[in-house]
Amino acid sequence: MIPAQFDYLAPTSVADALSALAEAGDDAKVMGGGQSLLPILRMRLNAPEKIIDLGRIEELRGIRDEGDHVVIGAMTTYADVLASDLVRQHAGVLTDAITEVADPQIRHRGTVGGALVHADPAGDVGAPALALDTEFVITGPGGDRTVAAADFFVDLFETAVGEGELLTSIRIPKHTGWGSRYEKFVRVAHQWSIVAVAATVRVEGGTIAEARIGLTNMGSTPLRATAVEQALVGRAATDDAVREACAAAADGTNPPSDLNGDADYRKHLATVLTRRAVLAAAGG
């Protein structure tokens, strides 16, 4: 399978990429690592006239420590995030989730920013980004703006990144010392999540002091299970106490029905996986 013809631009700076985007208008598609886009182009599900490849923009790569935040450039590959002690230490649930993304070859090319903007609800980085209260730095002709995680995911394959704009970095508030776990349910290796749960918790003296839960593939966007987060606070990190709190994990969700399972099955999975994830994150 071969993509339809397109013109190809590979700018080397964000400024050049924004100019190219402004000039191309509607007919351009921005490419990150290309690991989701290229299959789409090969299957001719999309046939843009122009591809703007961000792969040669060095300023978009890298991970840095900015005081109480870890900042990840949008074009940083999954593999580079996995190798980062900074991320593992302060945003462990993102590391956990990326371990489960596709396979090593895809992780060598695929980028965190690309996956977030692609916004596939079955993708693995949205839920941890949401759970960690990530801030999204979006750059347009007028400069940078920052969007909160709760406002970033708009709908299926749709984010707050507007026409003529690029996601340039994400800023993750440090969750130092929090336990974490990403529980992904699939039938075969390197499949998209049927359902997955990102949990990160802070335990004090055997009691859950704070909890953040993100759900993958339980609706058209990644979701926060805020009712569970609230119900967990002050509970002992034991099976019974956590099980009761996690019973509400699927409340307010609207998961898809497909060949892998219907919506009710996914709701059941969400409660089970949330309990497992929280217990593991709490060290139970």
Add this chain to the structure above:
Amino acid sequence: MTRINVTVDGVGYEDEVEPRTLLVHYLRESLGKTGTVIGCDTSNCGACTVHLDGRSVKSCNVLAVQADGHEVTTIEGLAQDGELHPMQKAFHNCHALQCGYCTPGMIMQAIDVLNENPDPSEEQIRVGLEGNLCRCTGYHNIVKAVQEAAGSGAKEGAQS
């Protein structure tokens, strides 16, 4: 058409390609390097795995223009002076193939696994090969071959 400069298996090439040309098609059809095969065309099976700047990628999921200025190693670039790469020898010794179609990608990915971790456990080998499918289901001997290569100094020769 876009002009690219790529080093493949140690040899520099300068070519004009259509931007939509996949790296695997460039390797097979422009350079004649048919050792790299196309299995699934959906980036699932890993048969087309090559190394791009020393790290494994699925060459059906990379554009040839993205390889401009970079270095590609294929299964055809592993043997040195007629001597098989230790991973190739291990696959041969362990009979780590049935039909052989997945073998080029398996070997390229197996080398990447050892580059990342020269002394992997059996589970780490299986996880490291999760992006490569063997439709004959001959995984057992493939894992044994990687274990043999890990124990026979493949790490020294694994850089590509």
